[in-house]
Amino acid sequence: MTRVLIIGDQDVVRLGLCTAFEATDDIKVVGTTGDLRGAVARARQLRPDVAVVDMVALGERGNGVVRELAELDDPRVRVLALAVPNERDNLVSCLRAGACGYILTGSDMSVITDAVRSLREGHTVLDPAVVGTVVEEFVRYEAAVCVGTGDDPDSCWKEQFTDREKDVVGLVATGASNAEIAGVLGLSETTIKSHVSSVLAKRGLRNRVQLVVWAFRSGLVPVRSRDAVL
Secondary structure, three states: OEEEEEEOOOHHHHHHHHHHHHOOOOEEEEEEEOOOOOHHHHHHHHOOOEEEEEOOOOOHHHHHHHHHHHOOOOOOOEEEEEEOOOOHHHHHHHHHHOOOEEEEOOOOHHHHHHHHHHHHOOOOEEOHHHHHHHHHHHHHHHHHHHHHHOOOHHHHHHHHOOHHHHHHHHHHOOOOOHHHHHHHHOOOHHHHHHHHHHHHHHHOOOOHHHHHHHHHHHOOOOHHHHHHHO
16 A cells, blocks of 8 residues: 655645545555645654655745655655646756656646556656656756766766666666566665665765666667657
8 A cells, every 4th residue: 555645735736636546445645734844744754655745836845845855764755746837947956856756737637646656666757748858957967067077977887886786777767666677687676776775876866867867868778768768
């Protein structure tokens, strides 16, 4: 059973999400809150697997909540952001804050419930309409960083990682969950989690979304394949 906490300051949205989740057999709403300041405390208390954050009209307040939730160690909470289309800056800020999923409002409720399930299984979820923007923005950002620091990820990443870590990165970039990667490589899921954590630390990345984008930037996964991969 996937435990979900719903966060947002619009009563009608929280009610709609709650109704949709409660109609399923495998998603349990453990709480809802419109109190953004108390959202992280609620997450610590209720221990959800996934926090669904309604980002509409929240702006940086919403990104702050996402960041605090993503930084929790106990419990570990995966964040699904719901946002309006055509907010490029907010999209990038939200993912940098640590969201593992980003779905546009107006999506069918089945899309949102499937996204929650995918996050629970360790997947990264991006609305198809924003994939191109995500890759372009993160590529531009990392290129700018490289100009300032002299760090060229295209030339140094092979020296940073073990062969097994490279295998894991390649599979993460295909959208595979930790369990699926473990099955492919014949390793335990715990070992895969360890490899992913190691790679994130070495590259200074916050989550799997950023790892996938880095995989495109480094050349490990061709950018031309991004729509199929994500």
